[in-house]
Amino acid sequence: MNEPVARVLPLLSVPHLDRLFDYRVPHELYDTAQPGVRVRVRFSGRLVDAILIERRRSTDYAGQLKPIERVVSPIPVVPEYLWRMVGHLAERSAGTRSDIIRSVIPPRHARAEADGLFGGGKPWADLVGSLVPVEECQRTSMADATAAWSAFRFGPELVRAAVEGRHPRASVLTPPGLDPAELVAALAAATAWGEGGVLVLAPTNRAVHAVVAALRRWLSAAQITQMTAAESPATRYRRYLAIVQGQARVVVGTRSAMLLPVAKLRLVVVLGEGDDNLVDPRAPYLHAREVAMHRAEAQEAGLVFTGVHRSAELQQWVEQGRLHTVGPTAEELRRRMPLIRAVGDSEVAQAAEATTAGSGRIPHVAFTAIRSALQAGSPALIQVPRRGYAPALACSACRAPARCRACNGPLELRGQEDSPAVPTCRWCGRPDPAFRCGDCGYRGVRMTVLGHDRTAEELGRAFPGIPVVRSSADRIVDSVRRRPEIVVATPGAEPRVAEGLYGAAVLLDPWLPLGRQDLRAGESALRQWMEAAALVSPRADGGCVVLAGEPHHAAVQQLIRWDPLGAARRELANRREAQFPPAVTVAAVDGTAQSVQELLQCWEAPPEAQVLGPVPLPAGVRLPAGLTPTHADQARRAIIRVPHAHAHALGTSLRTAQNVRQIQHAAAPLRVVMDPVRIG
Template sequence: MTTQRPALSEPIARVLPLLGVAHLDRLFDYSIPEAMQSTVQPGMRVRVRFAGRLVDALVVQRRRTSDHAGSLRPIERLISPDVVCDEHMFRLIDQLAERSAGIRSDIVRMAIPPRHAAAEKAGLFGDGRSWVDLYGSLVPVEQLCESSLSDANSAFFSYSNGPEYVSSVIHGTANSASVLTLPGEDSAFLAAVLAAATAWNGQQAGVLIVAPTQKVVDRVGAYLRTWVSAAQITEMTAAEGPNARYRRFLSILHGQARLVVGTRSAVLAPVQNLKLIVVLGESDDNLVDPRAPYLHARDVAKLRAEESEAALVTVGVHRSAEIQQWIEAGQMQSISVPRPTVGEHLPLIRALGETDLQREREAYSRGSRVPTLAFHAIRHALDASEPVLVQVPRRGYAPALSCSRCRTPARCRHCNGPLELPASGEAAVPRCRWCGASAGQFTCSACGNNSVRMSVIGQDRTVEELGHAFPGVPIISSGGESVRVEVPHKPSIVVATPGAEPRVAPQDKNSLVGLYGAAVMLDPWIVLGKEDLRANENAVRQWMQAISLVKPHADGGLAVLTADASLYSVQQVIRWDPERAAMSELASRKEAHFPPAATVAAVDGTAASIENLIDLAELPATTELLGPVELPPGVRLPAGMDKSEADSARRLIVRVPHEDAIALGSALKTAQAVRATQKNAGPLRVIMNPVRIG
């Protein structure tokens, strides 16, 4: 990356030390030694001496004079001659820190991988050849441009204004959209064909695709290889080691890599001439960084698209309330398929309770975890030599236990965590899901009983049950650390957790994907019963994603939701109207004054540390304080608190209207900086618009 070198008359560098400390998240002046005057530029990483130790820092600006009255320390050395953070990226980092009440060095850590000298020495890929030359084929570039564009128009032909939108993206129009895919169509394919067409036809356009998991990244990469070579696809995920990751980062930085596919941290990859950002599975929790400042890749992508004047496209069978708000605000357009066409691709979707007689016979009869309707659907698909998908909400064998007499939840005597049964068999002993301690002889705290029952049945137990119910049928498990990418197109039962559903291998070479003969969603009450603001939205999304993997009704496809058909969320799935479902979810959030209709900050800590923060913060006049209350179950403790102090953990919700979001983030950031200078300030964590409020 080349930039104009600053004049020698600017001997002072204003730098941001990468310290990760709130009260030191500001710029400091250092003098530039004479030997470095011609090399140090804004955006480079240097080493400076700060408080007696050497630390990394980012050069933000070169200046003639300093506001500091005393003498300036010199920069110790230049880490790398590469400009790793230009002014546009630093401006984006600044905005993100302000909005998320975070520290800029934490965002820099996410955006810029650590330097690796061996990667710098290896240089760019293919001896520095351009992205076009990396194709390595005798196929003319004109033919590649034509075929990718033709395939993109064909893929979007059924969508309202689909070909017109493809044309606008290729011509560089910053026109953002939410694409709702057809049932049976792979969202990764739509993302790949649009990206390939833009990269080949967009006048050296850069394209960035962000996916929630490695599995989706691999699918996108496989589709992309229809139009580009493997050398032209740059993947940025946690699977790469430090050397490979930094070398790929340099390839992106210097403009060689124009087609980048990665997980959440790739959203800040420095793609040059960025014209298209695609986000897959935009409401997936995997897109949220678990480290401070807990950024959501969807929100980062939107800010980045605005900063770069690029198009932002979200692709999936479902739409979140956040995306719906952007659509209603005129910031995105909705692209979908006419309902008659959608109906042709849908399987028959059925639920329990279509009549009072059926509800009484199936939902309340003994041993009805796999109701008669679901059992017949599985048997019918197997008899037709089709695979069957069974979706279960929880991993493990029995992830929750309760007293067999009074049904009181079984808790650990050491940390009060929930007890689980890790495996089948008489020798299996209940253990704590939080601390891992064996429960030994269980004694109910309410009635003194010593026996337990399974209150929640997990994936492993479901495999056992279906193995007994369908002897001789292969049972395939996918979830946790063992996620299957693809299963063969033959009679089998696939038991998967949400998000781990494998694709079915295509029946012939002309098919892009294979589809299941039937799908059954078990234990829907677990998803709907979560104490979570997004419980209904997540349930609808998970069920729609599973049902979209099933054959159309005309080909015998059937999906069964083992829930009461009168439930509103079940009706949303049966009607298959993701647009109306998103509108309804947004309307309910507006009524309750919760995100995205309002902005909230979750402040976690002790009662004293939370009170201290609020006393220091100059909050907007429109601020509402809700709580503090106990930390919601399942939410990890703030740093500085151990499990023995879990009972003292509290959460305060700070709520403001959406227009005061930046003011709230700035106030909380400033208050945290002041707290950091105090001794014994206590544990505290601030999350803006958390995925899970409680």
């Protein structure tokens, strides 16, 4: 091979160095230094990791090229189509290619590489580990998938299209009581036995484990590649090698798996696409939903989104013809629906009055639903929007929010069984046993928001002798048995009932998610309610869902009518009227007043760009790196929006502006996020 020049990408998180550099290939590395391998090069006086992108006969560099120091591994880890995808996403998201590559490829592990592929390198079909012929596995998986999807309009047609490689694109709305993991697993197994690669993305490790467990009905453990942050570095790297070398055909993972180079990709499935966990919290803040759509279109693969709810982004794709709607038949939906009702104004007022008195806040209708479920031998689910005991406090006299005297952070009460609770700062953790209101000087506090611990305490007193299970983000319970017990959970942490459903569900404090200062507040609240209601038994079996809130609110009515389609259409129409995503493309520039101004001065505006702000960073949005909570008042946000036709130009111009700012050695904190989940 007479190509002595290697073009490499140094893996450096520096915007202005996000380009290819030429190096000389020593004669002893001619055979191993192939495109896609990881190499070590000397850059600016130090050894750094890099990816070899291509080999050339000549170079445009006038000086003497430095040699590649060594090839880290002869196994190519960046296929050509992954490199093209990384380049497109970097330009679209105003990020760097090295950041994206590092998020995809696990660090090299020599022992895992020496162990080689699984099963001694056997093909995927031979890893089944049984004496059942492949043809019978194909027939069984296809029949089971067709049966599982027969309750959906065009469901069997979707299965056939995915298995035959006709790349279907669908938004699937699942009815209550149906386990989405079983549905997705059946489709994935049938597609895999049809000799196609499958990538399943789920928002949490719990959802990944549920899909993997369901896949074991049709596939062996060796045929399922699970990729989450819970695996060890050696396991992740060995599984990545199996993926990149084509042995792994079914990959199930969280958001970190969204760019894994699955060979012969035929189907991408995304569960719960509206969940914020599908957004990478690291630059360039990619969303698995957007990456999945790009992959499906670029690699001509099928794409299926599943969930009880639909976001405005998916609704726009449906209206553009990029996705088709697949939902349950009317008979199937009626058969599975629980009774859903909301309490009236009088009961909401009574609950609020009871809360002030400290004796409870659950309306009588909810108590009746819980009691009926327990008497029927089923568990009851109570969804509380906040975890903890009392995560928000206020002055008892003037109702001003209780703040920490050290850092001005919010005070909360943390449930303590052995000692009285003391107001404690959520930011710095300092207790304030001698609280004094900064506005009126009064020393008393009241609980304005109650968490799941306080709710569990109230229910334990109201239903003596009934077990109370608590589940929240910091202590998730995966499943509960079908027996009389009360489950108090925060959104997303609701346990499933083993071999059954809840007899009732009560959705408390709906004003809290609805009142959040966020563009997606109503959409997120409805999704959380629908996901909880989907765990309840049908109305014919006594299943009941009670929302303790105003029944005339639009989101509450959409829940009662079980109208995810209407909710998505209404949300998209509101966004179009306000000119916010997904109707337009938006970039959020976060930092200090100085850093935001520096970027805007370096920025070359694309056509029809509109700059809003800078304004103080919205509450609840994570601070940019370099700003501490004590300096949160310095954080600013500027919103830049353009029509979709100029989205790529916006990402490219912001990427260039960051390069210029880096060259000028600007040090003030700055973060650029394209189409952020939280806008304000």
